[in-house]
Amino acid sequence: MTTHPMTGRVVLITGAAGGLGRAHAHAFAALGAHVVLSDVTDPAAVVAEVTAAGGSALGVVAGVDTWEGSAVSVAAAVEAFGRLDVLVNNAGIIRDKSFAKATPEMIEAVLAVHLHGAFHMTKAAWPHLTERGGSIINTTSGSGLYGNFGQVNYAAAKAGLVGFTRSLALEGARAGIRANAIAPLAKSAMTETMMAPELLERLAPEWVSPLVTWLASDGCTATGNVYSVGAGRYARVATLEAPGVRFDHVPTIAELTEAAAAIDDLAGAVEPRSLADQIALVAPPA
Ligand SMILES: NC(=O)c1ccc[n+]([C@@H]2O[C@H](COP(=O)([O-])OP(=O)(O)OC[C@H]3O[C@@H](n4cnc5c(N)ncnc54)[C@H](O)[C@@H]3O)[C@@H](O)[C@H]2O)c1
Incomplete structure (x- = not known):
């Protein structure tokens, strides 16, 4: 029998027009949640897929890289479904270049989407999440945790999200807000040209989404944690x-x-x- 443990829950996913965000949207919708898909690229096609599969979905065209765009996404979710329970900060871009060659624009664009974007979205969502408790899942990266050649901007932004997550977990505890981060490996537009086809074949984004839905679920008590996830492997990362x-x-x-x-x-x-x-x-x- 299918269970719907997320019935009535409202889940806002950024960067949901494709890749991991799309897979997360399908996974949450299949569990009965209302999913709000926000992206700078129109997420209408994914909204249509989720709806066709029997799910409840709303698309919002907005960027996380500004306070205004982020406020638009959160307001749309609350207006449509009356509440917000889960925020998945997933939107992302890369502008890879060695540190010596990276331009100020490349550095600032990546920080704006990944790190500032998480601040913008979480700031807008926080008052709603404190109403009945909630869950925040940030998307960090092996680059941020371990370093990667040519990704100083991206690695710094992703490492920043770890401190962001851990401090939010401490501050949110009293309000019943849990915050965790995932470091995924998945086939997507972002990784298609970065990894070998044989590797990408094993990295379907659908392997990552169950961890995100588990972290958002009622029975989960994890907070302030970081998880490495991909290809069916789920592992906590510690400092x-x-x-x-x-x-x-x-x-x-x-x-x-x-x-x-x-x-x-x-x-x-x-x-x-x-x-x-x-x-x-x-x-x-x-
Ligand atoms: N795929 C991987 O192996 C991998 C590894 C580590 C981390 N990540 C992270 O996972 C997240 C999802 O990436 P993905 O692999 O699915 O890539 P993707 O390129 O398929 O998806 C990223 C999405 O973010 C959207 N986006 C870009 N700028 C935005 C903005 N300003 N506001 C809102 N949306 C914006 C894009 O339009 C796109 O739909 C990213 O944060 C990425 O850094 C991915």
Whole structure:
């Protein structure tokens, strides 16, 4: 029997005219949610697909790169369906170039869509999400988590989303808002020319969307987490702090050189979940 655990929920997905956003829209609609598809490219074709499959969908042509465009998307969702429960910040662009050759325009355009876009959308959505609690899913990237040649702009924006997600999780807890991030790998317009066809074949975006719907679901308690996802693999990503080395005097370069291997050694590392956790590691109460 088909269950519809998201019946009555309103889910706003940015960048939903294709790729991962399209797959997320189908997945949420199949679970009974009203989906709002917002994109600078008209998402009408995806709206038609979702509706044809029996889902409830609304399309909005608006950009996340401005406060105004983002407010339009959120207002359209609330006007059409009366509430907002889930925000999926998914819209994205790439302007790849090595750091030495990247122009200010290439850097600013990428920050505007990925990082500022998440601020714009989340700011507009926040008052609605606080009404009954809600879920925010941001889209980071392996580039942001681990680095990638030629993607300094994109990597910085995507890494920014990790700090954004973790701090939102802390601030949202009292209002019942959970915030998590995914680092997907999927075949899309964005990756079609970046990855080998044999690899892309294994990376259907439909493998990613179940994680997003799970993160948004009532039973899920995850918050402040980051997940690596693709090709049927689902794995949490963590930032760890090694036990480190403590000196009782200000160390010299020679002493740090000698201690370097121990400073780098992750054996016994722990996962701080906030700045307060780091403070407790660095300067534990005397
Ligand atoms: N596909 C991957 O392997 C992969 C890997 C890591 C991260 N991501 C991230 O996943 C997200 C989805 O990417 P995708 O792979 O589906 O690519 P995609 O190019 O198919 O989709 C991105 C969508 O965002 C829209 N968009 C661009 N600028 C916008 C703006 N200013 N406002 C609103 N919409 C805008 C585009 O029109 C497009 O429909 C992106 O944030 C991307 O960075 C993808």
